[in-house]
Amino acid sequence: MSKSKIRAEIIEKLKKLGEQLEKEIQKNKDPEITMPIRTLSNAYFDDKDKLIRLGDKKQTRNFFNVGQARKFMQTTLIAAQIKELLEQNKPSISTRQLYYILKRTIAGLKENTFENQNESDPIIEDVEVSIDALREELGLEPTPKGVFSGLITYKDLRTGDEINCRKMGTAGAAIPANVEPSVMEFKKSEAKFVLVVEKFAVWNVLNQMKFWDKHKCILLTGKGQGERSARRLVSRLNKELKLPVYVFCDFDPYGYYIYSVYKQGSINLAFFSEKSGCPDAKYIGLKHDDVKEFKIPKSNFIRLTEQDLKRLKEIKNYEWFKKKEWQDEIQKAIDFGYKIESDALVSKTIEFMGETYLPKVIKDKDWLD
Amino acid sequence: MSKSKIRAEIIEKLKKLGEQLEKEIQKNKDPEITMPIRTLSNAYFDDKDKLIRLGDKKQTRNFFNVGQARKFMQTTLIAAQIKELLEQNKPSISTRQLYYILKRTIAGLKENTFENQNESDPIIEDVEVSIDALREELGLEPTPKGVFSGLITYKDLRTGDEINCRKMGTAGAAIPANVEPSVMEFKKSEAKFVLVVEKFAVWNVLNQMKFWDKHKCILLTGKGQGERSARRLVSRLNKELKLPVYVFCDFDPYGYYIYSVYKQGSINLAFFSEKSGCPDAKYIGLKHDDVKEFKIPKSNFIRLTEQDLKRLKEIKNYEWFKKKEWQDEIQKAIDFGYKIESDALVSKTIEFMGETYLPKVIKDKDWLD
Numbered sequence: 080m081s082k083s084k085i086r087a088e089i090i091e092k093l094k095k096l097g098e099q100l101e102k103e104i105q106k107n108k109d110p111e112i113t114m115p116i117r118t119l120s121n122a123y124f125d126d127k128d129k130l131i132r133l134g135d136k137k138q139t140r141n142f143f144n145v146g147q148a149r150k151f152m153q154t155t156l157i158a159a160q161i162k163e164l165l166e167q168n169k170p171s172i173s174t175r176q177l178y179y180i181l182k183r184t185i186a187g188l189k190e191n192t193f194e195n196q197n198e199s200d201p202i203i204e205d206v207e208v209s210i211d212a213l214r215e216e217l218g219l220e221p222t223p224k225g226v227f228s229g230l231i232t233y234k235d236l237r238t239g240d241e242i243n244c245r246k247m248g249t250a251g252a253a254i255p256a257n258v259e260p261s262v263m264e265f266k267k268s269e270a271k272f273v274l275v276v277e278k279f280a281v282w283n284v285l286n287q288m289k290f291w292d293k294h295k296c297i298l299l300t301g302k303g304q305g306e307r308s309a310r311r312l313v314s315r316l317n318k319e320l321k322l323p324v325y326v327f328c329d330f331d332p333y334g335y336y337i338y339s340v341y342k343q344g345s346i347n348l349a350f351f352s353e354k355s356g357c358p359d360a361k362y363i364g365l366k367h368d369d370v371k372e373f374k375i376p377k378s379n380f381i382r383l384t385e386q387d388l389k390r391l392k393e394i395k396n397y398e399w400f401k402k403k404e405w406q407d408e409i410q411k412a413i414d415f416g417y418k419i420e421s422d423a424l425v426s427k428t429i430e431f432m433g434e435t436y437l438p439k440v441i442k443d444k445d446w447l448d
Numbered sequence: 449m450s451k452s453k454i455r456a457e458i459i460e461k462l463k464k465l466g467e468q469l470e471k472e473i474q475k476n477k478d479p480e481i482t483m484p485i486r487t488l489s490n491a492y493f494d495d496k497d498k499l500i501r502l503g504d505k506k507q508t509r510n511f512f513n514v515g516q517a518r519k520f521m522q523t524t525l526i527a528a529q530i531k532e533l534l535e536q537n538k539p540s541i542s543t544r545q546l547y548y549i550l551k552r553t554i555a556g557l558k559e560n561t562f563e564n565q566n567e568s569d570p571i572i573e574d575v576e577v578s579i580d581a582l583r584e585e586l587g588l589e590p591t592p593k594g595v596f597s598g599l600i601t602y603k604d605l606r607t608g609d610e611i612n613c614r615k616m617g618t619a620g621a622a623i624p625a626n627v628e629p630s631v632m633e634f635k636k637s638e639a640k641f642v643l644v645v646e647k648f649a650v651w652n653v654l655n656q657m658k659f660w661d662k663h664k665c666i667l668l669t670g671k672g673q674g675e676r677s678a679r680r681l682v683s684r685l686n687k688e689l690k691l692p693v694y695v696f697c698d699f700d701p702y703g704y705y706i707y708s709v710y711k712q713g714s715i716n717l718a719f720f721s722e723k724s725g726c727p728d729a730k731y732i733g734l735k736h737d738d739v740k741e742f743k744i745p746k747s748n749f750i751r752l753t754e755q756d757l758k759r760l761k762e763i764k765n766y767e768w769f770k771k772k773e774w775q776d777e778i779q780k781a782i783d784f785g786y787k788i789e790s791d792a793l794v795s796k797t798i799e800f801m802g803e804t805y806l807p808k809v810i811k812d813k814d815w816l817d
Contacts, residue, residue, distance in 0.1 A: 176794045222671065248611055288539055379548060379551070441588075
């Protein structure tokens with residue numbers, strides 16, 4: 080859907096919300112906003128769709144309720160401001176900038192509309208779930224951090240530029256802050272899969288080797304934990320271009336978790352997870368059994384800290400890691416007592432990762448699901 | 449100079465270092481490496497060139513010295529490994545990856561070549577200063593984080609791609625990990641200046657407004673403190689294209705400091721500072737006097753913390769802030785008692801920053817030097 084159509088749709092939803100409140104006021108009723116609850120208790124792992132989802136518990140927010148009046152006021156302020164910015168087709172801003180626009184002392188009172196961003200951020204999420212739209216569609220954009228390269232061209236629908244990721248040099252293409260279909264249109268791609276790597280240094284070596292050209296893929300790094308736009312971009316490539324997604328991380332609890340966030344999202348952003356998940360993503364490494372199979376030298380082992388062990392045990396209890404293959408993997412990692420960074424594979428040869436390890440694990444489907 | 453020429457030159461320097469050590473051994477002398485001292489005591493602010501520089505104090509590192517033998521061994525290991533990678537024209541790697549390549553248990557001993565990266569990183573810097581080359585030229589690349597857009601095209605000399613920063617969409621071009629002239633060649637630019645902004649959110653609004661098109665400039669953000677490649681890129685644009693550099697930061701001690709690092713570098717990377725500084729960069733805001741002049745609303749003020757005050761007083765004592773205009777500015781900031789983020793300017797209007805504030809301060813040369 081085009082940006083202007085999406086925009087019109089969202090403005091309509093926000094208008095309806097306002098009209099409903101207006102009617103209630105005219106009928107001398109207590110104005111009330113109903114929205115899905117976003118607390119952890121209403122987030123769950125949907126075992127069928129393999130995604131973290133928001134449940135169907137609802138909450139109401141009333142004006143004539145001393146405990147809710149402030150939040151009610153803040154919700155209407157944010158919804159009205161977003162509507163205004165969309166109507167005027169303003170540039171997208173950050174959630175912090177929205178906070179600055181709305182922060183002021185209320186006329187006649189000593190109270191501020193918002194004291195700090197911790198007050199406005201959750202309300203923005205409330206508005207997102209209330210009208211079933213992502214904040215990017217509301218004109219709010221986060222700071223992106225990843226880069227990607229390979230067999231994909233996209234058109235930036237706001238500027239009209241076509242970005243050919245085969246021609247982005249050693250830098251790669253910057254992942255845009257907003258990767259929604261209304262502003263980013265994929266062109267035909269001959270890619271056969273998406274390779275997501277945790278570390279920039281790993282991406283940098285593979286990109287210099289033109290791994291994506293030889294293996295016909297799209298090569299992406301979120302530079303550590305993938306933030307919103309990296310996750311959403313991977314999800315779109317997976318769903319719209321039907322590309323398998325392979326995730327290559329460190330062999331440690333953080334690597335496992337980074338993979339799981341690309342795959343099924345996270346509990347505390349459950350609403351976003353439904354839209355940014357990639358349920359068929361595969362974890363291609365590093366895995367415990369790679370240590371023996373690829374003779375990873377002992378000098379690359381790093382002893383697990385207490386914190387690592389604690390995290391491994393926590394992860395083992397997550398519902399989305401309950402499959403036998405993952406339970407075995409995590410137990411083996413605990414018993415092994417060491418972690419290994421994906422960077423370390425260069426100690427075999429710099430090309431080992433791109434010429435031997437990755438082609439082999441992908442060809443052999445030697446992955447965890 | 450082309451990459452292959454730079455490479456040949458560096459290989460030659462490393463070879464000479466090895467040959468010198470070999471000669472000393474053959475003459476039964478104690479092998480010795482001489483290099484500039486990199487401690488803070490040998491870094492200074494060059495008031496004439498307005499740059500932080502490394503002084504001319506030297507140190508020697510000897511093999512037959514119990515206190516230096518380990519570091520001597522590590523220095524030769526790193527120098528030899530870098531030479532080998534350059535000779536084989538391998539992809540650039542990270543300093544962590546170099547550590548992994550070199551870490552091993554020494555044959556016949558229980559000792560490792562390196563225990564952790566804290567041991568290898570300083571030695572890499574030693575090798576850099578010893579042969580007067582940046583680590584990027586040695587095939588070691590950091591993780592970049594900034595983006596830029598505007599009136600510049602560059603050629604990536606490793607891939608042959610031409611990146612036209614006027615056509616990079618809302619994402620902008622990713623700043624490459626390595627921006628040395630041997631791998632990144634600027635094409636002709638009609639830009640009149642470089643605008644460096646601290647915050648991505650500020651860059652994002654200005655880029656969507658095509659500020660760079662209207663005001664004929666290059667628009668860059670380092671996303672907070674500029675890392676190596678952002679600083680080096682700004683410095684090259686300044687020196688090679690003779691473009692004035694304007695830096696736009698938060699009105700707080702961190703904003704002042706971010707500007708100063710673009711301008712004259714930092715003490716703890718003094719060797720890099722000489723090559724990445726931008727002595728004529730101007731600080732265009734936010735400044736204390738903007739508060740009144742542009743009627744920045746009080747709701748945008750954030751009270752200075754103890755930490756902020758301490759930092760302001762520290763900065764006031766830095767030699768490169770000793771000019772009267774800076775002493776006055778910092779004192780006014782202390783007396784004012786508040787800080788203001790550059791993001792906050794959207795609270796006037798979203799376009800205020802790009803249409804009013806920045807054009808005015810640049811036109812009026814309302815900056816600090």
